[in-house]
Amino acid sequence: MSRDDDVLVVGAGQAGVQVACLLRDAGHRGAVTLVGEEPVPPYQRPPLSKGFLTGSLGADALALRDQDYWGARDIGLVLGEAVTEVVRGGHGSGRARTDRGRTVAFDRLVLATGATPRRLDVPGGDADGVLTLRTLADAGRLRDRLRAARDVVVVGGGFIGLEVAATAAALGARVVVLEAGSRILGRVVSEATAQHLAAHHHANGVEIRTRARIVEVVTDGGDARAVLTTDGAVRADLVLVGIGAAPRTGLAASLGLRTDGGVVVDEHALASDGTTLAVGDCTVLADPTPWGDGETSVRLESVDHAVEHAATAVRTILGESTPHTAVPWFWSDQGSAKLQIVGLRRPGDVATLRPSGSGRHVVGFHRRGRLVAAEVVGSPAEFMALRTLLGARHPVPVEVFADPEVALRQLAKQARSATVTAR
Numbered sequence: 001m002s003r004d005d006d007v008l009v010v011g012a013g014q015a016g017v018q019v020a021c022l023l024r025d026a027g028h029r030g031a032v033t034l035v036g037e038e039p040v041p042p043y044q045r046p047p048l049s050k051g052f053l054t055g056s057l058g059a060d061a062l063a064l065r066d067q068d069y070w071g072a073r074d075i076g077l078v079l080g081e082a083v084t085e086v087v088r089g090g091h092g093s094g095r096a097r098t099d100r101g102r103t104v105a106f107d108r109l110v111l112a113t114g115a116t117p118r119r120l121d122v123p124g125g126d127a128d129g130v131l132t133l134r135t136l137a138d139a140g141r142l143r144d145r146l147r148a149a150r151d152v153v154v155v156g157g158g159f160i161g162l163e164v165a166a167t168a169a170a171l172g173a174r175v176v177v178l179e180a181g182s183r184i185l186g187r188v189v190s191e192a193t194a195q196h197l198a199a200h201h202h203a204n205g206v207e208i209r210t211r212a213r214i215v216e217v218v219t220d221g222g223d224a225r226a227v228l229t230t231d232g233a234v235r236a237d238l239v240l241v242g243i244g245a246a247p248r249t250g251l252a253a254s255l256g257l258r259t260d261g262g263v264v265v266d267e268h269a270l271a272s273d274g275t276t277l278a279v280g281d282c283t284v285l286a287d288p289t290p291w292g293d294g295e296t297s298v299r300l301e302s303v304d305h306a307v308e309h310a311a312t313a314v315r316t317i318l319g320e321s322t323p324h325t326a327v328p329w330f331w332s333d334q335g336s337a338k339l340q341i342v343g344l345r346r347p348g349d350v351a352t353l354r355p356s357g358s359g360r361h362v363v364g365f366h367r368r369g370r371l372v373a374a375e376v377v378g379s380p381a382e383f384m385a386l387r388t389l390l391g392a393r394h395p396v397p398v399e400v401f402a403d404p405e406v407a408l409r410q411l412a413k414q415a416r417s418a419t420v421t422a423r
């Protein structure tokens, strides 16, 4: 790959934007074209389920770059057009066509197509007032409807569902979360953290019903009126469906690339043809943590991952073959509760609750005696310390982690100076 390659990035979200910007930052000389199907300049998604819904952040505040950035960096930004077809040449080159008939030639293709929300597949699931949340347009609709909503049902006790539930309750709605599993956040956090957050939501007036089986959204004149479960009906004038997102792999599949719950990429962000790159939410990759087993595959949906993965792809394009290793981190603001996660937990890891003050909650996960992940609520300083410790691979035995007399910040300081000394 070369600095003179013309690069086409499909998808102008967090990961695609990062690829384009980093290429120019690194002095890439070839053309850089970024094509996004959404008709608005690239923006941050996290506030869509938080500040944007409450009205504390307007759409202007979400922009990933200033308006004049793209021209100044000579990045060809094409908005409101979807790439629908790619014809390959040799050695990774080819030609892409958009739904508006534009053709873009490239030497190097980067897929950054993200994910699309899963829909509720029951009668009435497509009624007016049954919404999903992924884009600024979705968030605009949800925000408008929330203002008038009295009875909000959130389907799915995952990150997005619970963030919206907290916001809706704060805006004065009666909120019921219907979760299919035996607890909230079943895929993404430990039992202890789920319990801590469930208590927070109850205290803020959000009702959570687990093991919920939804059979229908009852409508009247096309509008949602109730959600019918096997246990009865729940009144609803607004239904937010937050049951996960499916990776957008259509283009990759049409190119014959391997997909398996995402575009399969190696440690250089290369897809199975060895030349196309793929980054961010649309991909599946080997656990990138330093203590990953090289076999477990993960699909990571976070800003941190999108940004770090983009950096790996850019190094690959520039011919620097540095493999992607990272200790991923993630945050979720659920009303006043800030959840932060670092590392990747696996079944079998030993969970240890660190004694903490009121409102704070810190759990560490050890694998063969090594700290591999942590979940923190309401303690950003301890989270930062844990991120540093994990990043530096500093040993934190279970008994040290569990000892409230040990200041994690002090340990992190030692880890930082040890890293500097080692250099």
Ligand SMILES: Cc1cc2nc3c(=O)[nH]c(=O)nc-3n(C[C@H](O)[C@H](O)[C@H](O)COP(=O)(O)OP(=O)(O)OC[C@H]3O[C@@H](n4cnc5c(N)ncnc54)[C@H](O)[C@@H]3O)c2cc1C
Binding pocket: 010, 011, 012, 013, 014, 015, 016, 035, 036, 037, 038, 044, 045, 046, 047, 048, 049, 081, 082, 083, 084, 112, 113, 114, 115, 133, 134, 135, 160, 248, 251, 279, 280, 281, 282, 300, 301, 302, 303, 304, 306, 329, 330, 331, 332, 333
């Ligand atoms: C409501 C919400 C809240 C979130 N909150 C947090 C949070 O608190 N913390 C956190 O770490 N992460 C959060 N995330 C996750 C984070 O935003 C994503 O992980 C990140 O945006 C992924 O970036 P991406 O570029 O891979 O995908 P996306 O940002 O989804 O971008 C993909 C883009 O590609 C476009 N596209 C797809 N196919 C085509 C095509 N064929 N042609 C042209 N364009 C195409 C899509 O329209 C989209 O704009 C949140 C996500 C959402 C939706």
